Amino acid sequence: MHTRHPRGLTLPAHRLPDLPGRVAIPGQSRGASPLTLFNTAPPEIAERTLLACLHSRTWARLVAGHRPYPDADALLAAADEAAYDLGAADLAEALAAESLPDLPEDTYSAAHTALNAAQAAYEARFGHAFVICLDEVPAEERLDRVLADIRSRLANDPEEERLVAAEQLRRLARGRLRRCLKGAGDCATSR
Structure with missing residues (x-):
């Protein structure tokens, strides 16, 4: 049996902060939608x-x-x-409760470092976490999309970025x- 090993140290994926009431509806009755x-x-x-x-x-x-x-x-x-x-x-x-999207478990530590540096630059410029909806992005393309978008959005002026971030939150x-x-x-x- 061949075991795949990641090419370098991996760090834990970023997680959404613990939000109260994460369970949709407690005590769901059977059969109700x-x-x-x-x-x-x-x-x-x-x-x-x-x-x-x-x-x-x-x-x-x-x-x-x-x-x-x-x-x-x-x-x-x-x-x-x-x-x-x-x-x-x-x-x-809403932005204060968000965090970076999850990264695949076998993501290189260098990718985490690059993402953390880009996030720090973004937060310093705009004062909140970078948000992006990745619902329609294949898993293997997510890291590249996040890094490309965060770098691209750093060029936005604060008002333009507020509108982009609001749209990402809506999505x-x-x-x-x-x-x-x-x-x-x-x-x-x-x-």
């Missing part, structure tokens, strides 16, 4: 579920406050609309919420 459970959950449970998708209390209150949703598309559309309406403080709250929230609706249970594991 995740959307039905979300629609009928007490407001604080629905908001906690949403906070695990995007850590903005304003966004969570807006989306939870318009329940019940007739279908998943209506919920996703409402989530998008609420994300577009977030102000600077709401975006700052992250949409993907996390979509996974919750499929019954994945944990909105915070988005990668």
Whole structure:
């Protein structure tokens, strides 16, 4: 049996910080769809579920406050609309809860070093974590995409980058919420 060894030291992948309420809906009853459970959950449970998708209390209150949703598309559309309406403080709250995307377990330590250096430069320039939605990027291309995007986005002016980061947060929230609706249970594991 041939065992594959990584080409250098590896470091642990970056992880999303522990967010309260990561379980979609506690005490799910058998047979009920995740959307039905979300629609009928007490407001604080629905908001906690949403906070695990995007850590903005304003966004969570807006989306939870318009329940019940007739279908998943209506919920996703409402989530998008609420994300577009977030102000600077709401975006700052959401960005503060984000971290770098996970890297494959066998990623070289040099890649971690490069990513950490790029992240430090980004945070120094913009004052928040770099966010990117990688939902449609194949796993083998994610590291290159993150490094290319972070370097490219460092050239943005702060207002332009705020708009790009807000769009990436909206896409992250949409993907996390979509996974919750499929019954994945944990909105915070988005990668």
